Amino acid sequence: MKFRELVFAAAVASACAGAAAASWTAVPGAPDVGIDLGSLHLEGTRATVWVRWWGRPAVAPELAAQRLGPVRVNRSAVLTEFDCSRRTLRTLAMHAYDGAGSPVFMSSVPGPVRPVDGAELGWTYDAVCEAARAGVRF
Numbered sequence: 001m002k003f004r005e006l007v008f009a010a011a012v013a014s015a016c017a018g019a020a021a022a023s024w025t026a027v028p029g030a031p032d033v034g035i036d037l038g039s040l041h042l043e044g045t046r047a048t049v050w051v052r053w054w055g056r057p058a059v060a061p062e063l064a065a066q067r068l069g070p071v072r073v074n075r076s077a078v079l080t081e082f083d084c085s086r087r088t089l090r091t092l093a094m095h096a097y098d099g100a101g102s103p104v105f106m107s108s109v110p111g112p113v114r115p116v117d118g119a120e121l122g123w124t125y126d127a128v129c130e131a132a133r134a135g136v137r138f
Contacts, residue, residue: 022036022038022039022050022052022077023036023038024036024052025037027120027123027124027127028123028127029119029123029126029127030119030120030123030124032053032054033051033052033053033120033123033124034051034052035049035050035051035052035124035127035128035131036049036050036051036052037049037131039079040128040131040132042132042133045083045084045085045086046081046082046083046084047081047082047084047128047129047131047132048079048080048081048082048092049079049080049082049128050077050078050079050080051077051078051079051080051124051128052075052076052077052078053075053076053078053120054074054075054076055073055074055075055076056073056076056096057076057078058118058120058121059078059080059089059091059114059121060076060078060091060094060111071098071104072099073096073097073098073104073105074097074098074099074101075096075097076094076095076096076097077094077095077097078091078093078094078095079091079092079093079094080092082116082125082128082129083113084125084128084129084132084133087115087116088114088115088116089113089114089116089121089125090110090111090112090113090114091111092108092110092111093106093107093108093110094106094107
């Protein structure tokens with residue numbers, strides 16, 4: 001394993017532990033989406049942050065492909081990397097929970113780079129990138 005991959009794996013592992021105990025801030029314009037501002041990290045033009053959605057998020061189509069049986073996904077937390085210069089995103093890790101708060105799916109396999117589309121993702125992208133650039137908390 002290359003050093004960079006090892007550092008990335010360690011970062012994802014440490015971030016995964018923090019997702020459950022996060023303090024979620026609603027995204028202005030998208031009240032059903034929350035951001036853990038404590039996890040916000042900026043590297044160059046890329047901002048990485050944990051984002052919470054109710055149900056199965058559109059940003060994670062691979063979750064829809066999972067056969068979870070009769071389990072209903074109530075909420076999802078996705079470690080997301082936004083490229084603030086290209087208006088794209090990439091999922092780095094994902095957790096899905098049922099109505100009782102029990103985990104029903106977890107993955108730390110990074111997804112492909114995708115364009116930001118849709119109102120909720122647009123508002124989330126704008127909020128994350130603006131907060132990262134300004135270094136402020138909203």
